[in-house]
Amino acid sequence: MPFSWLRRFGSANSGRGGRRRRRAQQLAHGEEPPPQEDPQVVSERKQRRVGFGIGSALILIIGGVVAFGYYQEFYKPPRVWAGSVNNVEFDMGDLVERIRVLQGVNRYQGGLVNLSTVPFEYLQNLINAEILRQRSPSLGINISDAQIEDELRRQFVPTAAPGQETDPGQLEREFKDNYSGYLTATGLSDGDFRVIVEEQLAQQALAGVLAQAIEERQQHVEIQWIQLPIDGEILIGDVEQRLVNEDFTRIAQELNSPSQFADLNGYVGWVPKGAFPALDDYIFGNQEDEIEAVSPGSVSEPIFTNEAYYLIKVLAPSEERDLTALMGSKLLRALVDTWQKEALLAGTTQGFVRMNFNSRLYEWVTKQVFVTAPRIERPTPVPELLPGIPNPSIGGS
Template structure:
């Protein structure tokens, strides 16, 4: 039995125990909250880290894509390929000009065309800038006249024609040509202007060619540089250089020679002036600087390697003063234009006003871009009277000029 005087002591004994239990509960809850808070903080930290890594990877991927796009598509067309004084040409300009050539010819040789066409671009710009000092200029009327002469329909002799109908046919012919080649009128007019400028340069330089000059009569055997003909074996068939006691020259030439526009099927070329074939001048006329005597009459040269091919030359008649054939006058005229262009290139490079920026990397890029545009027409199918651009035959200024066949 609890006595009244003992109740306060029991309550006093239970109170500290309850307080301790409550304190332990508070501490447990606080510890649990702390642990939970720590866990939540770690999870938030991990989540932020994951988002950060993901965002970083996304930025990296986007950066790689943007950089790749910049390197492969945006930058290359804007890289300068060459310049003449203040006129600069980009890689994109070069690609577009090669596509113009592709439209005109139906196909291009990507093993040589990119560099050659860049050089032609610079040559054309050099000539454009030099034209006023050379004393000639071209007008829009000149360009119109050439285009009209090329595409205007021919009227049979004695036949009546309606001028209005002829004008309509001319416009149709020209538009068909532009459509089939994929060219714009402005593109074609640029080509015409450049060809006419070359023709005028050729005419100007041609005035320095005399009426007569010393020429030698020759025949030769020409083979392609990449051909399968063993020129050593061919030369052995002809016998010694002096006596030529081997097989008949014309017979061998007919069997293995590759005519290039100047020799007939037997290898006969005819009379050749000095300078018409600069790389053969040493054999035909001698070279005092290199102490190289010319071939003697009847002598057969060894293989002569040139940019155009490999030649074995037989001298038939020594130097004789005589008039030029039309073919040789034109060939010499072409070589004079080539020399003028080469001299201008060297002068420009030495004086710093002509520059080129072209290496294997940019060569490959240009070739790849041109391959993307397949030939627009088959060769010979441009659909216009007179295939190719004006001046493509004969006079200097034609497609592929300067140079010419051998």
């Protein structure tokens, strides 16, 4: 053969000529050639192979889409980084678990978690708690296991009536029953609740540190207010227009939101500076920003805050007075909030505090939390977490 190397590619016996020679050789040796397949059968077999290949490809594509959806919806979000304080990090799974803890506490109190605000606020709470935990040594704060245990007993050991004899063994059994019942009712573990108690004790200790700077006698202004919820149907501008012809007290009686700081007439009384930071510029003025205080007998312009809308009427000018227990408590809470905000701002500015939250992650968090949101018909009392100070509402204004 002139080109013997073509044999490597099978060219010598390929094609129709090769097939005819093989048939001739078979006939010469008396062999029957194999029967020829029906072209229609061959065509159908090819179609089945093509169909099988297309079906396999579609199954792989569908499986890939499902796997990607599972990764995006269930695997990836809980592991997405949510925030950090120095080298301590939180992911979205941590945030969901903490909100579920919050749901458990609210379930016991007969309240609901406000999913329109809680996810981001509670991420801030996680960050705030970690900032305080890391700064506690410099503040002289050290929360021990013994303190946590004492606080648990303060909340759950029944109080004997004066003069009543008590059996230590009976009190211990009642403590365990009460505490176990609380954990069962809230769906919390012992570890979850001890973390909550530790954070609250740390915040209480921070309040004790900040309280040392509060003077017993301070400048006060006497005020009355109209307070409207931010999600209400009544517009604060319409109320302002009514005040042109109507009495402030009568409108306050009609419209005011319930508040522990004002009576049914909207009378708040003597307020120290700092107790309501968002109202300070209107009540006391602000020389730095050249804002004058509302004069006695006058009503402020509408004031918009994160908690409510206000119209403030000043009844008497500033004078030095002793702090009342109610206003002292409010001032102390405001100082704690201010400390947390300033610490958070300093951390984000200096780069050791970071947060990661957007609308997609918010939607995922709320979806996960919604499935475990409590449906409560009847509230159950809960002990005060800070002695002498009512528990703040959680997750709502």
